[in-house]
Amino acid sequence: MSSQPAQPEPLTPAQQDAAFRPSRTPATPWDELTRALQAAGVAARTHGRGPAAGVTGACLDSRVVRPGDLYVAVPGARSHGADFARAAVEAGAAGVLTDAEGRARLAEQGLDGSAVIEVDSVRTAAGVVAARVYGGGQDAGPRLIGITGTNGKTTTSFLAAALLEALDRRSGVIGTILIRAGGREVPSTLTTPESTQLHALMALMREEQVDTAVMEVSSHAVAYQRIAGLRYAVAGFTNLTRDHLDMHGSMEEYFEAKAGLFDPERTARAVITVDGGAGPRWGLAMARAVRTPVTTLALGPAAPHPGALAEEDPDFRADWEIAELVPDGLGHRFTLRHGATGRALRASVGLPGRFNVANAALAVLLVLHAVGEEHLDALAAVLDVPAGEGPLAAAVPGRMEVVGRAPDAVVDFAHNPDGMVQALRSLADAREAAGRSGRTLIVFGSAGDRDREKRPIMGEIAARAADVVIVTDDTPHTEDPAPIRAQILEGARAEAARLLQAEGRTVLVEEVADRAEAIRRAAELAAPQDGILVAGRGHETTMDYDGELVPLDDRQALREALAARAAAAPPRAADPGSGAPRGGKVDES
Ligand SMILES: CC(=O)N[C@H]1[C@@H](OP(=O)(O)OP(=O)(O)OC[C@H]2O[C@@H](n3ccc(=O)[nH]c3=O)[C@H](O)[C@@H]2O)O[C@H](CO)[C@@H](O)[C@@H]1O[C@H](C)C(=O)N[C@@H](C)C(=O)N[C@H](CCC(=O)O)C(=O)O
Numbered sequence: 001m002s003s004q005p006a007q008p009e010p011l012t013p014a015q016q017d018a019a020f021r022p023s024r025t026p027a028t029p030w031d032e033l034t035r036a037l038q039a040a041g042v043a044a045r046t047h048g049r050g051p052a053a054g055v056t057g058a059c060l061d062s063r064v065v066r067p068g069d070l071y072v073a074v075p076g077a078r079s080h081g082a083d084f085a086r087a088a089v090e091a092g093a094a095g096v097l098t099d100a101e102g103r104a105r106l107a108e109q110g111l112d113g114s115a116v117i118e119v120d121s122v123r124t125a126a127g128v129v130a131a132r133v134y135g136g137g138q139d140a141g142p143r144l145i146g147i148t149g150t151n152g153k154t155t156t157s158f159l160a161a162a163l164l165e166a167l168d169r170r171s172g173v174i175g176t177i178l179i180r181a182g183g184r185e186v187p188s189t190l191t192t193p194e195s196t197q198l199h200a201l202m203a204l205m206r207e208e209q210v211d212t213a214v215m216e217v218s219s220h221a222v223a224y225q226r227i228a229g230l231r232y233a234v235a236g237f238t239n240l241t242r243d244h245l246d247m248h249g250s251m252e253e254y255f256e257a258k259a260g261l262f263d264p265e266r267t268a269r270a271v272i273t274v275d276g277g278a279g280p281r282w283g284l285a286m287a288r289a290v291r292t293p294v295t296t297l298a299l300g301p302a303a304p305h306p307g308a309l310a311e312e313d314p315d316f317r318a319d320w321e322i323a324e325l326v327p328d329g330l331g332h333r334f335t336l337r338h339g340a341t342g343r344a345l346r347a348s349v350g351l352p353g354r355f356n357v358a359n360a361a362l363a364v365l366l367v368l369h370a371v372g373e374e375h376l377d378a379l380a381a382v383l384d385v386p387a388g389e390g391p392l393a394a395a396v397p398g399r400m401e402v403v404g405r406a407p408d409a410v411v412d413f414a415h416n417p418d419g420m421v422q423a424l425r426s427l428a429d430a431r432e433a434a435g436r437s438g439r440t441l442i443v444f445g446s447a448g449d450r451d452r453e454k455r456p457i458m459g460e461i462a463a464r465a466a467d468v469v470i471v472t473d474d475t476p477h478t479e480d481p482a483p484i485r486a487q488i489l490e491g492a493r494a495e496a497a498r499l500l501q502a503e504g505r506t507v508l509v510e511e512v513a514d515r516a517e518a519i520r521r522a523a524e525l526a527a528p529q530d531g532i533l534v535a536g537r538g539h540e541t542t543m544d545y546d547g548e549l550v551p552l553d554d555r556q557a558l559r560e561a562l563a564a565r566a567a568a569a570p571p572r573a574a575d576p577g578s579g580a581p582r583g584g585k586v587d588e589s
């Protein structure tokens, strides 16, 4: 397994937890915690003598406990947090929040004298208690924007934060790539952190005088109650397509998990994209299911399936609709129109792909509702700037990130079927608009310990849209990577065979286990007029091979491969036949 030079070590859980905490947390008296639970309608029973000094923090992991913390012992999929209570107490935990089973486990370890708050649902109670410990409350601030959906959360959140800054609002970001609280920034480990960490972060953001924070909300976060005790001024929905079925079981359950964000108790206003993803089915269902006030967004010419909304429901009129869409450089210029007033917002987004117009439009509406509709003119003014300028020109790390031209080389985080369809189509559209006519090469794999059924589907999508498909490793976690590649290859080869039969089109399918090697292979095979997409890992910089973290940044690997290619051979003239594979394990189907 080849790798790049060592990069900065990822933060340890303790370092990351420390980075989330405010500089000072006043002690909360023990009794106040049960009072907060009662006020939130959560039944709680206390045992043992509460700590005289009160509680000065809260956490869900024994390994990051600080003296004075409340240790929140949740029943997990693999173990019960109470099994680690001794380590938590030894680290200085002031008390334990757990359920009846947790309390029994404490007794088994001789910890029955500890101060315990017992509840039925530990995760729900954790959010309420953490809000109290860290001084949060309904209106404590910062103002919160939530974003959920299968794809587009990170991009939308970066664009929304850039818009807030353009409006002179100090912004915070919580998501897959990083956590930013005003001037402080740390890389993320989860998309949405645990509730105890989120409430600590809210306190940190108040210290940093953050006005509005933009938060990605994964379906895991809703299902695991990580967002308990938070209230969103506005929350947005991008789309729902196949992913995470390992956790949710069915699309209906996945939908319900996402819909949980839009509970009126939790979110004051919803902005729902009705026709993103695979079509209007789930977006319309979301707009209809939501019980909090809703603003709807229809994507018009930027929809992945233009016209599908009118077919699905001819009478449906969205509150806002994308009215015009014009390619502009690699990105687009667009107009967002309000149906009731006719008010039009003109904007330009720099990222390639029509789906990034959808993300940008959602970001605009989320920011509008967060800052207040009375600021519409100010928002219109920061949006209406020449192409390549303004807040929506911002690049997002590893999201349709262009790392080379001739061949066009793009790194994208697409790691589920719809993400791949969108990324491949965007690359093709942008290249067509720029008059580039070569082949498309794709390098990708699929992460281990995650939804297995999507693997052959992704193989099939790649073979349908690309001319050269190089299947490699994604981060395997604890799975053997070879069968993962085999499952993807099965889909790719079947589709390649079908295409040869039906259309006489040849797709090269190749397997290169080592990802850096696979990227070099693509650079070697590509002609200058071709386009390369390296999909699935985006901004990520390490791959987890059963606990061994191997450094690999796709963007750096692709840049280096292109540089090596340029150094090895003078640029080749446009030649449709060039780039034929030289050696290697290749299927010509
Ligand atoms: C599948 C999943 O989400 N699992 C989450 C779940 O783990 P679990 O139920 O298996 O917990 P467990 O290992 O049984 O441990 C039980 C408890 O003991 C604690 N513990 C454990 C060991 C120890 O030494 N000390 C200790 O205190 C754990 O912190 C936990 O609170 O509860 C843990 C603690 O609350 C989470 O950290 C863990 O997230 C893991 C790390 C994870 O990888 N989650 C991913 C899948 C995730 O949430 N992803 C979404 C984004 C998905 C996407 O859109 O792509 C995200 O929001 O990041």
Ligand SMILES: Nc1ncnc2c1ncn2[C@@H]1O[C@H](COP(=O)(O)OP(=O)(O)OP(=O)(O)O)[C@@H](O)[C@H]1O
Residues within 6 Å of the ligand: 149, 150, 151, 152, 153, 154, 155, 156, 176, 191, 216, 218, 238, 239, 276, 277, 355, 356, 358, 359, 398, 399, 400, 412, 413, 414, 415, 418, 419, 420, 422, 423, 538
């Ligand atoms: N609105 C969209 N519709 C469909 N695909 C999209 C959309 N936005 C982004 N994508 C694709 O999905 C990939 C991930 O985008 P992004 O990181 O913004 O989404 P995400 O929801 O944060 O994903 P994750 O939760 O997995 O981190 C992109 O690299 C792109 O290929």
